[in-house]
Amino acid sequence: MSKQQFLLESPKDTGDDRVTFIIRNNGTVLPGFVSRATLISIGGLTSNNIVALYTEHRARIAEAVKKKLAEPGLRQYISLSLEDLQ
Numbered sequence: 001m002s003k004q005q006f007l008l009e010s011p012k013d014t015g016d017d018r019v020t021f022i023i024r025n026n027g028t029v030l031p032g033f034v035s036r037a038t039l040i041s042i043g044g045l046t047s048n049n050i051v052a053l054y055t056e057h058r059a060r061i062a063e064a065v066k067k068k069l070a071e072p073g074l075r076q077y078i079s080l081s082l083e084d085l086q
Contacts, residue, residue, distance in 0.1 A: 019054040034080040
């Protein structure tokens with residue numbers, strides 16, 4: 001059984017209280033999204049720098065992305081909610 005590997009890259013503040021990031025997985029590139037409110041809700045920093053919030057929770061984000069990628073079906077993007085990150 002091969003282990004699924006992916007990279008999370010290029011977190012950016014979208015200007016509308018979300019962070020976008022790129023998910024590279026087996027030659028496929030998907031956009032990912034997570035909101036400032038979600039990042040603050042899971043604890044830790046309450047920074048105005050949304051990319052710092054993303055960085056603090058990167059391990060949780062990676063785990064949630066891994067679970068989403070394992071779900072059946074095709075997707076155009078991955079959007080993470082508070083439920084995904086808990």
